[in-house]
Amino acid sequence: MTAPEGLLLQWRDHLATNLRRSPHTVRAYMAAAKRLVNASGAQDWNALAALGARDLRGHLASRRSEGLSNASAACELSALKALLAFARTQTGSPDAPPPRLRGPRLKKGLPRPVTPDDAENLADGVAAMAREGWIGARDRAVLYLLYGAGLRIAEALSLTGADVPLGEVLVVTGKGRKQRQVPILPQVREAVAEYIAASPWPLDKAEPLFRGAKGGPLNPGMVQKAMARARKALGLPDTATPHALRHSFATHLLGEGADLRSLQELLGHASLGSTQIYTKVDANTLLETYRSAHPREAKD
Structure with a gap:
């Protein structure tokens, strides 16, 4: 070496x-x-x-x-x-000043949410297109956790058998090992329960909840590929990714009147600044809706 x-x-x-x-x-x-x-x-x-x-x-x-x-x-x-x-x-000099060098200035783009109907269609699409029924139920359950609970894909795949059956609230360990409580909708609980019932692998409290085809931990790439096939079949843009479902969760909650502090807690953001981007997303969505629906805009 x-x-x-x-x-x-x-x-x-x-x-x-x-x-x-x-x-x-x-x-x-x-x-x-x-x-x-x-x-x-x-x-x-x-x-x-x-x-x-x-x-x-x-x-x-x-x-x-x-x-x-x-x-x-x-x-x-x-x-x-x-x-x-x-x-x-x-080298024994941890307090030495680091190189002072700024990174390039980045233009922060807005997340691209999907509609509630598209989110549900995508979840159903991955289930329908899977090569085995239990795999379809698995992928559908993962997508429901992303859209219905706002989890990151890594957070969903880190769940173990000890986390089920899901209750009304789930304790999630996110970035920086920070824990937060996330409400779980009945539809999400039902999707996860259907996957557990269909899975050929035994439910072990110490093992990952979501398994790959050979029984090992599910690779996030497999979920991304399944969603890519579904969005192509549904005619949705490439921006309709698993992470876009989390964006959609946040955007739709904000549109229904959720306050930023509550949304920050639900998403597990370290700073409020990360959450504030969704105010721009929501305004952007409203503007697009206005332009498509307003008679004068449609005429122009």
């Missing part, structure tokens, strides 16, 4: 074990770290800890010349800053 390989393995173990980052985040951070290590020629933590803003700026400029977008550049910079912070802890 070469010295750079040892650095990368240590970084991966820190991300996965100490920080408990998701597999997706670990892969992304590892890829960014490998590119920087290879480009800089660093052989140990001291060499990495010595890298400064000029080094990162030059590295990112090279990446941008390869066609890296603003959003991807911002993500890569965040990953590299985390790597260099870890390098400083490994």
Whole structure:
């Protein structure tokens, strides 16, 4: 094993074990770290800890010349800053000032919600198009948790047998291991119960609730693929993703009069600023409805 390989393995173990980052985040951070290590020629933590803003700026400029977008550049910079912070802890200088480098300015786009009818049609569509009945019931239950309870897909797939049968309130562990209480509608409870009844796998309190075809933990990619097939069949845009169902949950609640603080708690947002984007979404939806329905606008 070469010295750079040892650095990368240590970084991966820190991300996965100490920080408990998701597999997706670990892969992304590892890829960014490998590119920087290879480009800089660093052989140990001291060499990495010595890298400064000029080094990162030059590295990112090279990446941008390869066609890296603003959003991807911002993500890569965040990953590299985390790597260099870890390098400083490994060299005994955790309090050393980090490289002062700002990421590219990002234009924040609005989430694209689906209508309540489309959300229900998508859930029914994935069930109807699945190759086995229990798989269809599984995917339908997952989508109901996203739209009916506002869960992130990772939160839904982290549920175990200990979480069922679902009651009127579910305790969800979200980002940063922060827990929140989420009301569960009867339709959501029914969808999950139907999946449990149809599943060929035993319900174990210590095992994932949602299983893959071979009995292992369900990969979120399988749900995304099932929804992609359903939205194509329904003629819905590519923006109709599993995460869009969570956006729809928030937008529709706001449209029915929910206040931002309550919505923040339901979504598990760390800051109110993350929730405030839905006020823009709701206004945007109302404007589109007005333009399509108003006689004068329709005439124009």
